[in-house]
Amino acid sequence: MSKAFAVIGDPIDHSLSPNIHSAAFREMDLDCSYIAYRIPKDELKDGIEGLKKIQIRGFNVTIPHKVEMMKYVDKLDESCSLIGAVNTVENKDGVLKGYNTDMDGFLEPFKKKDIPIKDSKVLLLGAGGAARAIVAGFAKEKASNITIANRTLQKAEELSEFSKKIGLNAIPMKIEDVGDSAQNYDIIVNATSIGLKNEDSPISFDSLKENTVVYDIVYMPMNTDFIKKAKEKGAKIIFGYEMLLGQAVRAFEIWHDMEAPYNAMKKALLGGV
Ligand code: ATR
Secondary structure, eight states: OOEEEEEEESSOTTOSHHHHHHHHHHHHTOOEEEEEEEOOGGGHHHHHHHHHHTTOOEEEEOTTSTTGGGGGOSEEOHHHHHHTOOOEEEEETTEEEEEOOHHHHHHHHHHHTTOOOTTOEEEEEOOSHHHHHHHHHHHHTTOSEEEEEESSHHHHHHHHHHHHHTTOEEEEEEGGGGTTOGGGOSEEEEOSSTTTTOOOOSSOOTTOOTTOEEEEOOOSSSSOHHHHHHHHTTOEEEOHHHHHHHHHHHHHHHHHSSOOOHHHHHHHHHHHO
């Protein structure tokens, strides 16, 4: 029997995941299908029952269900308990296991490009759900320290506490206080939603050192103002689509127990951006 996979969320019609995974199935000659399935915010429980009935093999979880999904899985991978949200589920004979691929997806481009994180000084913009997974990633890879700059200072302070608890020294600040301090960092990451609507970069790159790594998790548009200004200064760029691809690769490997066809998935993704 053909194996079924899905992504659930609301809204879901613009998801790129069906394209990426379908391309991987074709490339690997797998008898599988992947659909986008809209489940409204208060219908998660029934939606999951429905997916179990059709013996779904696995599914991705996106806004607004990532945190609530924690309640409905039977087992939790370590990645979920650390981050407090589930974005990938594996169904083994009715037993649901939750994973969070945000951290691995974020780290994947560093590995692919051989960019070291150990002992680096990091500036992270944003303190939401994605930023939390990114902090966990930098802690795991033993960055030297992280400055967390956010519009709402309190959220930067809370995320700094989490960071210190998992062994990464952190300093909270307001995003407008970053000023012209770009030169002080080896890696700068935008984990806010600034750029999605073509806004200007939230920080100045006037003092940026050449070869600083500048990473934007916004993937649409691909060339945000943040990326463009960093490029002009000779930064090493990591694009948002690279994280998305990293997450899709990780999900594929969880579900299929084989190496993902990276290039076919990349081609499908870039065709859709
Ligand atoms: P995600 O799951 O993508 O991280 P989120 O948890 O809603 O989404 O986090 C969004 C982040 O973008 C937050 O850091 C938010 O700042 P606040 O904590 O102050 O809300 C940041 N953000 C969104 N719009 C912003 C804007 N116009 N200016 C500055 N920061 C913004």
